[in-house]
Amino acid sequence: MHGLFGxxxxxxxxxxxxxxxxxxxxxxxxxxxxxxxxxxxGTTGAVAHKMGRRWIMVEIGEHADTHVLPRLQKVIDGTDQGGISKAVDWKGGGGFRYFTLAPSLLSQDKYGNWVIAKDYNPAMLAEAMCKHMGFTYAPSPNPQEYWLHGSSTETDFIYVTTQSLTYDACAKIAHDVGPNRSLLICCKAYDDGADAFENLTMVKIPTSILQKCEWGRDDYSLNIQNLPMAEDDAAEEAPSTDGLPLFGGENGNG
Ligand SMILES: C[S@@+](CC[C@H](N)C(=O)[O-])C[C@H]1O[C@@H](n2cnc3c(N)ncnc32)[C@H](O)[C@@H]1O
Known part of the structure; x- marks a missing residue:
C-alpha cells in the first residue's frame, strides 16, 4: 500500500x-x-479488475480523485505490479468510466419537507425523466422544436413539461410533430381526449415528483414552475403557439 500511495x-x-x-x-x-x-x-475495484470482474465503486471523499483514480489508471496501464498482480500475471488492460455525481436531487425546506433541491431546474427534471423513460436527453436548439427534449430512435421523441395540457395544446403539438414522428409527452395532466392523437403518447409525471417541484421558492408550496413554452419564454421558445389556449389549470385529466 505504501508503494502505491507513499x-x-x-x-x-x-x-x-x-x-x-x-x-x-x-x-x-x-x-x-x-x-x-x-x-x-479502491482496493476492491483494483482487485476485481485484475480478476476479470466488472466493478462499480462509489467514493464521497477527495481521495476518489487523489488516490482511487490514479490507482485504477495504474491497474489499466499495467504499471501497478503490487498486490495480486504477479500472482494473476497482471499485465494491464481494460478501462473504466469515471463520473462525478450531481448534488442530491432532494433537500429539506425549513419545515422539514422534502423538496427538489434549488440547485435543480426544470431542464434537469426533463433530463431525469428522459433517463427514467429510456430516452437520450438531447433538447433541440430549434425553437420550433420546443417539444423535443430527447429521443429513443430517429423518429421517436420525448417532451417533458410540468404543465397541464389542454386538448388544443395537444392538437398543436401533434401537428408540429407531424405524421412521421412519434412523441411521448410527460406532463402534469391532460384534457380528456388529448391522448387520441396517433403520434402522441401521454403519461403523467408521478405526483410524488411534481409535488416536490418548487424551484426558486423559500418556503414549501406546491407551485410549479413551467418548463419551456410557458410564461416569459413562451414567445421566444414556442412562437407558433400564440393565441391558442394551450395550458389548462387543474381541470384536465389529472
Ligand atoms: C473504510 S473505507 C472503505 C474501505 C474499502 N471498502 C476497502 O475495502 O478497503 C470507507 C470509505 O467510505 C467513504 N464514504 C463514507 N460515506 C460515503 C458515502 N455516503 N458515499 C460514498 N462513500 C462514502 C469514506 O470516505 C471512506 O473512504
Missing part, C-alpha cells in the same frame, strides 16, 4: 489485495459485477 498518504485500514482476492473469488465469477459503495483506497 507512506504519508497510506490509508489507516487498507485491505490487502490478497484478502479481497479471496473474497471476490468465493463470491463471484469472471465477468460478474462487484460493487463497493465505500471505495476507500
Amino acid at each position: 507512506k504519508d498518504n497510506a490509508f489507516d485500514t487498507p485491505k490487502p489485495e490478497r484478502l479481497m482476492h479471496r473474497i471476490i473469488e468465493i463470491g463471484s465469477n469472471p465477468g460478474d459485477l462487484v460493487l463497493d459503495s465505500f471505495a476507500g483506497s
Whole structure:
C-alpha cells in the first residue's frame, strides 16, 4: 500500500489485495459485477479488475480523485505490479468510466419537507425523466422544436413539461410533430381526449415528483414552475403557439 500511495498518504485500514482476492473469488465469477459503495483506497475495484470482474465503486471523499483514480489508471496501464498482480500475471488492460455525481436531487425546506433541491431546474427534471423513460436527453436548439427534449430512435421523441395540457395544446403539438414522428409527452395532466392523437403518447409525471417541484421558492408550496413554452419564454421558445389556449389549470385529466 505504501508503494502505491507513499507512506504519508497510506490509508489507516487498507485491505490487502490478497484478502479481497479471496473474497471476490468465493463470491463471484469472471465477468460478474462487484460493487463497493465505500471505495476507500479502491482496493476492491483494483482487485476485481485484475480478476476479470466488472466493478462499480462509489467514493464521497477527495481521495476518489487523489488516490482511487490514479490507482485504477495504474491497474489499466499495467504499471501497478503490487498486490495480486504477479500472482494473476497482471499485465494491464481494460478501462473504466469515471463520473462525478450531481448534488442530491432532494433537500429539506425549513419545515422539514422534502423538496427538489434549488440547485435543480426544470431542464434537469426533463433530463431525469428522459433517463427514467429510456430516452437520450438531447433538447433541440430549434425553437420550433420546443417539444423535443430527447429521443429513443430517429423518429421517436420525448417532451417533458410540468404543465397541464389542454386538448388544443395537444392538437398543436401533434401537428408540429407531424405524421412521421412519434412523441411521448410527460406532463402534469391532460384534457380528456388529448391522448387520441396517433403520434402522441401521454403519461403523467408521478405526483410524488411534481409535488416536490418548487424551484426558486423559500418556503414549501406546491407551485410549479413551467418548463419551456410557458410564461416569459413562451414567445421566444414556442412562437407558433400564440393565441391558442394551450395550458389548462387543474381541470384536465389529472
Ligand atoms: C473504510 S473505507 C472503505 C474501505 C474499502 N471498502 C476497502 O475495502 O478497503 C470507507 C470509505 O467510505 C467513504 N464514504 C463514507 N460515506 C460515503 C458515502 N455516503 N458515499 C460514498 N462513500 C462514502 C469514506 O470516505 C471512506 O473512504
